[in-house]
Amino acid sequence: MNYFDQKIQPVRDQRLTIIDSFCGGGCDLLDCARSGCALRQNRRFWQANACQMALTIMMASTVENAQIIMHGPIGCGQQMNGLVAQGNRGRVSRGLPMIAPRPWLSTNLKESDVIGGGEQKLREAIEFADREYRPEIIFVISTCAPNIIGDDVEEVVCRAQETTAATVVGLHCPGFKSRVVASAYDAFYHGLLRHLKFEPEPYKDFLPLDENNPEYERTMHRFQFEKRRTVNIFNATSIGAQDEQELTRLLEALGLKVRIFAEYSSLDKMRMISHAALNVSMCNVHDDYMLSFLKEKYGMPYVIAGMPLGVKATREWLLAIAKHFGLEEQANRLADAEEARVNEAIEPFLPKLRGKRVLLCGGIVRVGVEAVMLSELGMDVIGARLYHYDTGADPIIEDMADNLPDMQVAVSNQIFELVNQVNTYKPDLMVSHAGTHGWLARTGVPSVQLFNAMESRFAYNGLFTIISRMALALENPSYEKRLAAHTRLPYKESWYEKNPFSYLKS
């Protein structure tokens, strides 16, 4: 089914098989996904999480010269006040200049708008933003309320485009449509692919030449040659500048040219997307939607080959790209050399980590890949907590289930289950998603950030960083121990006697 022509994209639950409540082994998870039991997975108790809108604005707010308009009540998008600073840190780490924080707008829907509709307010806000702030792009973020009252946000966006200087992009991400935050990736890319151009434009991006021009052939040749050697890599909020630089370094060593999209990109830069030979993903659950669109529209092939974490997955990732260019032999030589160096570098840390019981928690691809990697390095990986499961991650889960058939696999982003797991299984160390570390410290366990956009996690530099981080985390647990001893968690004592997953239902 073709989703790309629709005004609004489907959420992940409609497009793929989704699980967000599960506990078992890796194989059980795959069985559940394939048997239809996935549809029935649920919980009797839920705690707060983010929604797809939250991740959508994280991505949108990094785009250059883009103005955010939150179409909703005043509470949706409050985190924008912090994203401005986060975006600036990301910019500076990518060598982009620091910018004055761009204000954002909320249409501030009130009771009367809920009854009468919010379209007029949105129109006014778009006009105002275009006039007042002169952005290149206006992102209109469509939240729950307008989707319940029936505002045709995409229609307002398209109409507004007729009179605005900025390119207006609707991002449809009402939280109630899906419990799967990763739906945000599709929301973001759907808006881009509907409203932005991905082709270089004459007299903007290149100077067209007449066929009779003596330079024509040479220029065309150079143009085509460049295109044949260029790869586009698609990033995400959890991927930092250092990761991008590390991967760029490796691919450039193979003689390729690298461009990175769509965070920290711009209207101008994104027009170059189709001027490349290959689109490359860094995660199975980020951008398959965008990559299949680019394949359909421009015939561009793509590679989705896991996440380059640790030596094995990095080699696989590199080889998948190299294969496209017939550079396997070079890629293997490069990986050999890099592995020799990084293995030597991490060696002194490994004795501290070997045999340590570690529990992993976060995005399915990262956790799946890291579980295998850390166990190969001699750690005792006692469990994997995946924030969600979707079909895109099957190759990762298959690999994890092959390598660690007996390891407990849970699909959970719920803190009460996490706290109980820590209390029951007593890991020595957690490697965990952003937002959990405060709770982990309160339960007394040291933790390392599964990702940190200000640090390195990918490929060889990333391996070294996370290994040294883990060794440091194990070094002095006084803070966690004292905090746990003096903190009361909100659960009744009886909760810790129960199975951590006893609130699952199917």
Place this chain on the structure above:
Amino acid sequence: MATQIIHKKSFIENPRSSCALGGALITIGMMPDVIPIVHASLGCAGNLSGAISMGGGSLGSGYCGGASIPTSGITETEIVFGGADRLREQISSTLELLDAKLFVVATGCMTEMIGDDVQGVVNEFDGEPVIAVSTPSFKGDSYTGYEIVLDGIFNRYLPKIPLKDEKLVNLFGLVPAYDPFFRGDLEELARLIERLGLRANTFFTPDQTFENILSAPAASLNIVFSHVWGVPFVERFESKHRTPYWTTDLPIGAEASDRFLIELGKLMGVSEALVQSVIESENNYYYRYFERAADMFSNAGYKFYAETVTNSNYAIPITSYIERELGWVAREAFVTDQALPAQQRLLRDAFNASGLSSELIFETDTTQIAKEITNRHPQSHGERFFAAEKPVFILGSALERETAVKRGAFHLTISYPAAGRLILNRGYAGYKGGLNLFEDILGGERVPNV
């Protein structure tokens, strides 16, 4: 002096408040042994908590906040078929799992729009400590959410107590997170009140227990440190519990604190001699520190034209401090609440009565505030003698930092969003708070820090 800019735009730039649900969550979550149950999508409580924590000076999750908040997590199915069943299941599992003396169900916009009978579901839990409040985003901002929660707990849930405790007062008006120094302020106020031989329920500081909430109806006085927020609430409190109220300004610094103690002493029948002796010893403490900083302050020529950008609670207190303690020239006091005209009138009356010389302006948008400052204080374009009002010090939120940088003004973050600050027990109220503010203005928190 007071004027008002009528806000013509229907939308709002960088709102300095989240929705009623956001205000409700932080208010509930800051109370001892009280846990919210959110009837909305999974995202609302998580997003709001993160944003409010950041804006409130890295306030954090606390006992059962942030990603631990129980939430019905309704999805498209409930939007179509109703969310009552999911809510019922969530309340009963919450009661099973979590330890608290009171649970407060708070609603989000989508469950109100689909018309779930939340009170009906809560009524089924007869005998259990669960109540419901209606806090959809479109009902108002976080300040409104604060009032709705107080009403629910103090005016609906708590039974009447026939006997008054003549030494006990309740403190209201400071909104958790949105008054980023609320805890330090409350602690200092309680300390001063105790020096007069009285006791205070602050409800939001670490020393408080659920007993403080239960004892609130016995208080002899409610003090509201706001002319706008919490006033209708204490009126209803009075008609149910017969506790009179006193609206006053948060006292910042010695001059304001002296006045506060004298007035409170009168209201509570404290002997004048005791009040005077407390004032004397507090002033001695305050000025022995203050005078030491005087060398730095005076030698550096720290005399400024001041602009303040705050919520309505802090407008008078902060202006009073800089005019009366520091001897600065306060020019404009921007108030960024989305106050209704009637609420604006209340604040304006209080501002006029305060005798302060700056001008009160209601404006929510950062860009508009910056423009307003520029229009009112033109800068020199190279003229030799140009009466630009310089130097300027802006005391506002983190959003004013850029405005200050552009003008070459000094800046201190004192209001919401207080992004970039970590605020624990620091407060600006009272004598100790006045010294804290002096430290922050002179010391490391100020930008640029030269």
